[in-house]
Amino acid sequence: MSGLVLKGISKSFGGTRAVDRVNLTFAEGQLTALLGPSGCGKTTLLRMIAGLEAPSSGSLLLGGRDITGLPAHKRKFGMVFQSFALFPHLTVRDNVAYSLHISGASRTEAAETAKRLLDLVQLSAFGDRRIGALSGGQRQRVAIARALAQEPEVFLLDEPMSALDAKLREEMQVELRLLQQRLGITTVVVTHDQREAMTMADSIVVMSNGRVEQVGSPQDIYHHPDNAFVADFIGKANFFDGVTEPGGIRVGPMHLSAKPNFVRGSPVRVAIRPERACLDDEPGENRLSAKVTFVRDLGPVREYHLDTPLGAMVVENAPGEVRKSLVIGDRTEVRLPPEALHLFPDPQAAVAAE
Amino acid sequence: MTAVERIEAEMPDRPARARPTPRRILPWLLSVVIGVLCVVPFLLVIAISFGRKIEGAAWQWDFTLANYQRFFVGALWPDEVTFLYLQQLGFSFWYAVIASLLAVLTALPFTLLLTRLSRRAQAAWLVFILSSLSLSEVFIVMGWDILLSNNSGLPALIKSTGLTQWLKDVGWFQTLRDWGLASPRNVKFKTSQFATILTMSYLVWPYAVILLYPALSRLDRSQSEAARTMGAGGWTVARTVILPAIRLPLFGSTLLLFVFLLGTYVAVTVFAAPAQHTTAVAIYSNIRGANLNAPFGATQAVILLLAAGLCLTLGHRLNRWAEAR
Numbered sequence: 001m002s003g004l005v006l007k008g009i010s011k012s013f014g015g016t017r018a019v020d021r022v023n024l025t026f027a028e029g030q031l032t033a034l035l036g037p038s039g040c041g042k043t044t045l046l047r048m049i050a051g052l053e054a055p056s057s058g059s060l061l062l063g064g065r066d067i068t069g070l071p072a073h074k075r076k077f078g079m080v081f082q083s084f085a086l087f088p089h090l091t092v093r094d095n096v097a098y099s100l101h102i103s104g105a106s107r108t109e110a111a112e113t114a115k116r117l118l119d120l121v122q123l124s125a126f127g128d129r130r131i132g133a134l135s136g137g138q139r140q141r142v143a144i145a146r147a148l149a150q151e152p153e154v155f156l157l158d159e160p161m162s163a164l165d166a167k168l169r170e171e172m173q174v175e176l177r178l179l180q181q182r183l184g185i186t187t188v189v190v191t192h193d194q195r196e197a198m199t200m201a202d203s204i205v206v207m208s209n210g211r212v213e214q215v216g217s218p219q220d221i222y223h224h225p226d227n228a229f230v231a232d233f234i235g236k237a238n239f240f241d242g243v244t245e246p247g248g249i250r251v252g253p254m255h256l257s258a259k260p261n262f263v264r265g266s267p268v269r270v271a272i273r274p275e276r277a278c279l280d281d282e283p284g285e286n287r288l289s290a291k292v293t294f295v296r297d298l299g300p301v302r303e304y305h306l307d308t309p310l311g312a313m314v315v316e317n318a319p320g321e322v323r324k325s326l327v328i329g330d331r332t333e334v335r336l337p338p339e340a341l342h343l344f345p346d347p348q349a350a351v352a353a354e
Numbered sequence: 355m356t357a358v359e360r361i362e363a364e365m366p367d368r369p370a371r372a373r374p375t376p377r378r379i380l381p382w383l384l385s386v387v388i389g390v391l392c393v394v395p396f397l398l399v400i401a402i403s404f405g406r407k408i409e410g411a412a413w414q415w416d417f418t419l420a421n422y423q424r425f426f427v428g429a430l431w432p433d434e435v436t437f438l439y440l441q442q443l444g445f446s447f448w449y450a451v452i453a454s455l456l457a458v459l460t461a462l463p464f465t466l467l468l469t470r471l472s473r474r475a476q477a478a479w480l481v482f483i484l485s486s487l488s489l490s491e492v493f494i495v496m497g498w499d500i501l502l503s504n505n506s507g508l509p510a511l512i513k514s515t516g517l518t519q520w521l522k523d524v525g526w527f528q529t530l531r532d533w534g535l536a537s538p539r540n541v542k543f544k545t546s547q548f549a550t551i552l553t554m555s556y557l558v559w560p561y562a563v564i565l566l567y568p569a570l571s572r573l574d575r576s577q578s579e580a581a582r583t584m585g586a587g588g589w590t591v592a593r594t595v596i597l598p599a600i601r602l603p604l605f606g607s608t609l610l611l612f613v614f615l616l617g618t619y620v621a622v623t624v625f626a627a628p629a630q631h632t633t634a635v636a637i638y639s640n641i642r643g644a645n646l647n648a649p650f651g652a653t654q655a656v657i658l659l660l661a662a663g664l665c666l667t668l669g670h671r672l673n674r675w676a677e678a679r
């Protein structure tokens with residue numbers, strides 16, 4: 001098995017367990033996003049991959065070779081830091097050529113590589129500038145070029161977009177993804193922005209509290225979340241707590257048709273995506289009366305906040321929505337198709353996710 | 355016409371200068387007092403340096419360049435030339451340069467490690483180092499005097515542990531003798547340049563730590579880490595990332611300690627051979643000590659001051675030049 005494999009990696013800082021028994025495989029040439037809320041251990045995991053932090057237990061394998069004890073400067077995984085960590089005393093070109101200079105490459109080779117990479121990140125005209133004279137987006141591109149100069153086997157980026165404004169961030173996400181695909185480097189991007197992860201990644205690793213919650217393709221994770229935490233963290237979801245009963249779930253006073261595969265009487269958490277609820281007039285199960293409490297019109301999408309017998313819920317981009325233009329106070333009916341309901345067994349996990 | 359000038363030109367009726375009020379007079383008065391306190395002793399020294407010594411332990415105002423001539427070529431010039439005083443200035447510089455470099459270069463790794471400790475440990479160390487500054491030069495030199503003295507200090511220890519014999523056996527003893535660090539029987543540190551410089555750098559070592567600490571604690575750890583992920587080992591990181599980042603504070607600290615050490619008196623009188631004494635020692639012996647030649651002492655002081663000023667200016671220039679590059 002080629003690629004990068006983590007086996008039972010843990011890291012404790014004193015009493016806190018930042019990373020807890022993580023098993024992961026990063027396929028060769030793929031881009032994986034590490035996604036999770038702040039403090040869940042993403043940076044710590046990335047630093048262990050880079051060799052900047054020693055795991056408390058577990059091992060790392062690259063192409064089948066154990067690299068757990070290999071120091072960072074022998075691994076030479078290119079890393080882009082959250083703060084970019086560019087060298088202010090060097091020019092842009094010398095920053096990019098740094099790894100070649102210290103490895104004793106010839107001047108011409110270093111200059112050629114720097115030129116090629118600056119072309120790649122579209123900064124050819126900025127080679128002689130100091131780092132202080134660059135914008136945030138330009139710095140980020142220098143950091144990427146610098147990390148790629150050594151032609152790393154693994155490319156690591158820690159929240160590379162966090163210093164950029166929203167528009168530039170989206171552009172850079174696409175640019176970075178295209179670049180990665182062109183170079184075919186095994187890449188791990190840390191982010192806490194799920195849009196960013198969905199935009200760039202072949203595969204997403206959702207983490208919380210140092211543990212891996214789910215690994216899968218963006219579509220997989222969005223449409224088939226393994227647990228309530230993932231359903232809540234990736235995209236939006238409406239949650240209701242209930243108990244299984246024959247043919248469905250009892251939520252408060254209501255019976256919802258669903259296909260629960262749990263023992264009767266188990267407590268469950270029900271989730272439905274805002275765009276899977278229907279405002280159409282099709283016949284079907286699980287029709288609820290609803291009252292519009294708030295409308296958020298964002299231009300391309302319109303978000304309705306509804307008050308239903310199950311509790312408050314948000315509906316957005318729902319089938320049938322365009323034909324109705326509801327205003328605050330209107331009464332309507334909302335339908336929750338049984339196949340759109342996600343059922344999660346463990347309410348404790350659901351509580352923890354909030 | 356700049357914007358400011360234009361604005362001023364467009365304000366023809368500026369209020370007439372306000373009458374002096376106590377609030378205005380006070381700062382003036384303060385500056386005058388401070389100016390007098392700083393400048394007058396200084397001017398006095400300059401004036402005295404042109405004075406004339408009268409046989410019988412006194413001097414009188416005058417304007418003669420004899421003292422300056424004596425400093426550079428000796429009193430009996432042109433019949434006889436001596437560079438004794440220039441040589442003393444040379445020793446001042448030599449000791450101060452080596453001792454300040456030694457202090458800064460040894461304080462550097464220490465301070466670097468210090469900044470990696472926990473906040474609490476850092477604070478404890480800094481308090482300890484700051485409090486060591488309260489020890490007077492006399493006290494520190496006394497300690498080193500005992501430590502390095504030939505009969506009771508390190509040399510005695512070296513002899514009793516058999517290290518001396520071992521040094522003789524492997525033949526390094528002769529090297530020490532060539533360096534003036536051994537008598538025929540045992541190693542000796544008094545008197546030697548080694549002991550002088552060691553004590554001087556010990557004197558300023560706490561200052562070196564405190565001067566370097568702010569710059570080192572502001573070092574960006576992620577830059578070093580980035581260098582490591584690009585294949586830089588410990589030394590390469592130090593050379594290509596840390597040193598360039600602290601070049602200025604390093605240089606500034608060395609310069610400051612150097613100028614400070616130009617005036618060292620006690621350590622030199624205790625540890626340096628009389629033929630290798632410095633200008634600072636000579637100044638003292640002229641003004642308070644055996645020679646009693648205040649005008650010549652003043653001349654030496656002025657020259658030492660000018661030399662120090664010259665070094666600071668050169669350092670500043672060098673920095674600006676390096677910055678621009």
Ligand SMILES: Nc1ncnc2c1ncn2[C@@H]1O[C@H](COP(=O)(O)OP(=O)(O)OP(=O)(O)O)[C@@H](O)[C@H]1O
Pocket residue numbers: 013014016017018036037038039040041042043044045192
């Ligand atoms: N050097 C350290 N010493 C002690 N605790 C640490 C250290 N580094 C990280 N931690 C703790 O480990 C946990 C995970 O931190 P980490 O930086 O990996 O989170 P993260 O997922 O990158 O968060 P963010 O999105 O905010 O960057 C946190 O609780 C943090 O306080």
Ligand SMILES: [Mg+2]
Pocket residue numbers: 042043044
């Ligand atoms: Mg982080």
